[in-house]
Amino acid sequence: MQATTTKEKRPYVLEFCLIVIAILVALPIYYLLVTTLKTPEEAAASPLGLPHQWILSNYVDAWKLMHYPRVFMNNFIITFFSLIGCTILPCMASYGFARSRNWLSKLLFLAIIAGLVVPFQIALIPLYKLIMSMHLMNTLWAVVIINVSVTIPFNVFLFINFVKSLPLEVEESASIDGSGVVGTFFRIVLPLMQPVIASAAILNSLTFWNDFMGPLLFLQTREKAVILQEVYRNIGQFSTNWTAFFPMMVLGVAPLLLFYIIMQKYIISGIAAGSVKG
Amino acid sequence: MKKTLILMASLMMVSSLVLSGCGSSDDKSGKDGSASGEKKTKIRIMGYNKEETRKSYLEYLKKKLPNVDIEFQFIDLKSYENILRTQLAAGEGPDIFETSGSGAVYANADYVEDLTNASFTSKYNDTGLIRYQGKVYTIPLQSWFEGIWYNKDIFTKQGLTPPKTWDEWMTIHDKLRQAGIKPQAMGAKSWEPMMKQSMGMLLNEFYAKPENKDFDTAFSDGTKKVSGNWNELVTKWTETIQKGNITKDMLGIDYDQAQDEFATGKAAMWESGPWAAEALKQKNPNLNMGMFPIPGLTEGTGWLIGGPGSALSINKQSKNKDAAMQVLEVTSTPEAQQALIKDNFGSSFLKGVDVQLPAEYQDSAAAFKEGHVYAPWINWPFGAIAEDYGKALQEVLTGGRTVEEALKVLDDKADQQRKTLTGK
Amino acid sequence: MLRKRERSFFLLILPAVLIYMIFYLYPVISTFVHSFTDWSLLQKNIHFIGLDNYKALFHDDVVLTGIKNSILYAIIMTIVQNALAVPLAVALDRNLRTKNWLRMIFFAPAVLSPLVVGFLWSYIMSSLDYGPLNQILTHLGLGSVNWLGSAKLALYSVILTQVWQWTGWAMVIYLANLQGISKELFEAAHMDGANGWKTFWKITLPLLVPSITINTVLSMIGGLKVFDIIFSMTNGGPGHATESIVTVLLQRAFTDSQLGYASALGVLFSSFVMIVTVLQLRLMKRWEVS
Numbered sequence: 008m009q010a011t012t013t014k015e016k017r018p019y020v021l022e023f024c025l026i027v028i029a030i031l032v033a034l035p036i037y038y039l040l041v042t043t044l045k046t047p048e049e050a051a052a053s054p055l056g057l058p059h060q061w062i063l064s065n066y067v068d069a070w071k072l073m074h075y076p077r078v079f080m081n082n083f084i085i086t087f088f089s090l091i092g093c094t095i096l097p098c099m100a101s102y103g104f105a106r107s108r109n110w111l112s113k114l115l116f117l118a119i120i121a122g123l124v125v126p127f128q129i130a131l132i133p134l135y136k137l138i139m140s141m142h143l144m145n146t147l148w149a150v151v152i153i154n155v156s157v158t159i160p161f162n163v164f165l166f167i168n169f170v171k172s173l174p175l176e177v178e179e180s181a182s183i184d185g186s187g188v189v190g191t192f193f194r195i196v197l198p199l200m201q202p203v204i205a206s207a208a209i210l211n212s213l214t215f216w217n218d219f220m221g222p223l224l225f226l227q228t229r230e231k232a233v234i235l236q237e238v239y240r241n242i243g244q245f246s247t248n249w250t251a252f253f254p255m256m257v258l259g260v261a262p263l264l265l266f267y268i269i270m271q272k273y274i275i276s277g278i279a280a281g282s283v284k285g
Numbered sequence: 286m287k288k289t290l291i292l293m294a295s296l297m298m299v300s301s302l303v304l305s306g307c308g309s310s311d312d313k314s315g316k317d318g319s320a321s322g323e324k325k326t327k328i329r330i331m332g333y334n335k336e337e338t339r340k341s342y343l344e345y346l347k348k349k350l351p352n353v354d355i356e357f358q359f360i361d362l363k364s365y366e367n368i369l370r371t372q373l374a375a376g377e378g379p380d381i382f383e384t385s386g387s388g389a390v391y392a393n394a395d396y397v398e399d400l401t402n403a404s405f406t407s408k409y410n411d412t413g414l415i416r417y418q419g420k421v422y423t424i425p426l427q428s429w430f431e432g433i434w435y436n437k438d439i440f441t442k443q444g445l446t447p448p449k450t451w452d453e454w455m456t457i458h459d460k461l462r463q464a465g466i467k468p469q470a471m472g473a474k475s476w477e478p479m480m481k482q483s484m485g486m487l488l489n490e491f492y493a494k495p496e497n498k499d500f501d502t503a504f505s506d507g508t509k510k511v512s513g514n515w516n517e518l519v520t521k522w523t524e525t526i527q528k529g530n531i532t533k534d535m536l537g538i539d540y541d542q543a544q545d546e547f548a549t550g551k552a553a554m555w556e557s558g559p560w561a562a563e564a565l566k567q568k569n570p571n572l573n574m575g576m577f578p579i580p581g582l583t584e585g586t587g588w589l590i591g592g593p594g595s596a597l598s599i600n601k602q603s604k605n606k607d608a609a610m611q612v613l614e615v616t617s618t619p620e621a622q623q624a625l626i627k628d629n630f631g632s633s634f635l636k637g638v639d640v641q642l643p644a645e646y647q648d649s650a651a652a653f654k655e656g657h658v659y660a661p662w663i664n665w666p667f668g669a670i671a672e673d674y675g676k677a678l679q680e681v682l683t684g685g686r687t688v689e690e691a692l693k694v695l696d697d698k699a700d701q702q703r704k705t706l707t708g709k
Numbered sequence: 710m711l712r713k714r715e716r717s718f719f720l721l722i723l724p725a726v727l728i729y730m731i732f733y734l735y736p737v738i739s740t741f742v743h744s745f746t747d748w749s750l751l752q753k754n755i756h757f758i759g760l761d762n763y764k765a766l767f768h769d770d771v772v773l774t775g776i777k778n779s780i781l782y783a784i785i786m787t788i789v790q791n792a793l794a795v796p797l798a799v800a801l802d803r804n805l806r807t808k809n810w811l812r813m814i815f816f817a818p819a820v821l822s823p824l825v826v827g828f829l830w831s832y833i834m835s836s837l838d839y840g841p842l843n844q845i846l847t848h849l850g851l852g853s854v855n856w857l858g859s860a861k862l863a864l865y866s867v868i869l870t871q872v873w874q875w876t877g878w879a880m881v882i883y884l885a886n887l888q889g890i891s892k893e894l895f896e897a898a899h900m901d902g903a904n905g906w907k908t909f910w911k912i913t914l915p916l917l918v919p920s921i922t923i924n925t926v927l928s929m930i931g932g933l934k935v936f937d938i939i940f941s942m943t944n945g946g947p948g949h950a951t952e953s954i955v956t957v958l959l960q961r962a963f964t965d966s967q968l969g970y971a972s973a974l975g976v977l978f979s980s981f982v983m984i985v986t987v988l989q990l991r992l993m994k995r996w997e998v999s
Binding site for chain 3: 473
Binding site: 017018021022025026028029032033035036038039050051052054055092096097099100102103104106107108109111112115118119121122123124125126127128129130131132133134137152153155156157159160163187188189192213216217219220235238239242256259260263264266267268271272274275276278 | 714715717718719720721722724725726728729730731732733734735736737739740743797800801803804805806807809810811812813814815816817818819820821822823824825828829830832833838839840841844845873877878881882884885930933934936937955958959962968972975976978979982983986
């Protein structure tokens, strides 16, 4: 709610057009939600109409079938710990990279940045062997550690630009005060990095939560499965039984969608800040 | 901003704790019943047939083996091989997994246990045991077959009977179309249905001939090619595309959607197998259906696509081989076989198991009697080369390839897989 | 003193570098080495075969289709997405009453999982009579369209879905950029008598160059790497019409068990992505300067 400098006339025609487009954009999501409340016959006859009567038992069935509390928890654990790892490690590293004058650290920086353009999928097979040999297979940690390693290049890239834009004077005065590099980092630099950390965390949490390939390959048993695996598991079984499958899809996307609706202001500004700075 | 973030995080934390609380209490109540066995061995079975088609069988295993905790993992065929092979290559993988035929691909890489001398192997008829280099690596489950499901009510109404020849079948399509009914439903988004229907023609007119008896062996060795042998027949088969029985629309439809069309009476025919019967009846309890074999050019019993069906193998690297063997031991009993057949009809290869042909399959009885059930590609010791052929046929349908080119795809792929398999 | 500082920097760098090296760099290098071998899931022994895999790649029709498609995906997606996102952002930057709502709706598809989006849209685009999109088109008298079953159209149907999902994302980045531009610039232009169109070309667009760089690079890379959405919408079909590099790579690796060969494809692919990115960044930098 900033005060705009100009007393611009409200462009009503434009606004109307945008609202029409927005309705079109929202239509698929509306279709997804409304189908869950219909019988299959109704869904086939009028896919976009409102349901005659709301059938909520579909959700109860889907909830039970997917073992929702369990898969939700698995998703949450993976996302939570991945976020911690992919924030703290690149933060430390980007500060080191930004300030170090050593040739070795420059070389290492290049190696990490190369990861930005190397598609992660090509490394899957050796990675699978590696995870096996470390006895991490079928543990949530396998996915966490892969998430962290995959996001390191992007986050370092994002953070280092931010760190470089920080004024050196603050740190210098800290080091005169006798504070070591590590101390300066944790006491002074890290708090300053908050905005960029927030936007990275938001970006990354979307990726982690929606990741499918990692869990598909590294989590085999149902106890360890994440939400999307349960959705995928049921596609063959129920794909023409809308009342059973659509609620699963909704439950699959609901947590992030709700999170987004509540936090949208921060999410949008976070993404914007992260990308424009980077 | 920071405060909101913290608030959200803690909210999520709390809610997930509450959620998991419910979850774990659910689990406990579930486990109380079977808490008798102290140390349960965990056995993971991986399969590409859905859990519902193995339900009775899994329940039977659970009852018979209280000390084994069986976990069944269904993976859609679309990614089944990908996942299984990655896991095996990494020295992991399920203890028992579903495969087809001799398991040659896996035996060749030394991934599966040699079952030749296992106590239960001798309980099977020799026809069911497909050997690779003289050894048995797989235990056959019930036989597998598929033909053309048809809606009896629609047929009666239109005065139609199951076809005895290819031309009759084409005429049936025409008549249904004229009556405003979609003749065939097909989930051609998958590469399978077209591949199988074209094979139907080949079974009748190519494989049925004595001189082609050993064609698949020769094809596997590389001494014979499909190009030059199959061209005429597959071209003849494309008649069904030209007539508009198989349309480009179908390329956007998957298996379940096609099943839905047939179940709801929107289409009169659909090619599939017994495993679909339960789902069809569930969808439409009034559906009156039967299955006929794919007819040939001249009058005959027709042929069903099929074979020994899927089989189970034991992962050589399994840490619970004893328990896995026990599972196969129990599988090799008449009760377990009947349980398998209950959810997915087929004949058993276990000695002394009699199976009654249910009414739905009476139209195929003659084909069964003649042994007219075969699927060429499961006898090829390669990976998924039938998939490439099926995809090439999709391209024939879209007009992107000729039949000759599609067959060449199959030959080339076989050459290349042979090279991968033998290392030269 | 300096040395001690450097050592401390190194200490900060080390954990990230270690994790990255073990779980990213090592597997990638291992893939690179294996691309010169006949490594197969079906063979216990591995032999070096030089450049044979790379040579074979160029005779593999499906690989070539995958490469062609991925390039098409990337280019069309980049153009369409940005051509839509820029005007959208400019419009939303105006003084609209519903602007927050609109922004929220346009961005919403980006938080959905690509897998679910793929499933959802394959229902929407179903050629069966319950497919909502075709129902609407038929109601409007336009006739139904074979969205996913047509070899010519399927690729564009997938792109349409991608555009639906990601345009809002690009829009948000443009919006942020626009909000950073001082309003006085526009006012000055207005005073000089420049109309809206002229202002857009002469002022807005040049100032948007930084975010155009980011958005085009991101959607190019994303387009080249496309996988999830194809996996759940068409699985590469009909035939091989919508195959992308990654779907072919996974097929060659796992369905055909040719790990060495697939590795070669992976190496080729990454070098390609690398070259495209570097070229693009160069190009944009030149534009930025001018």
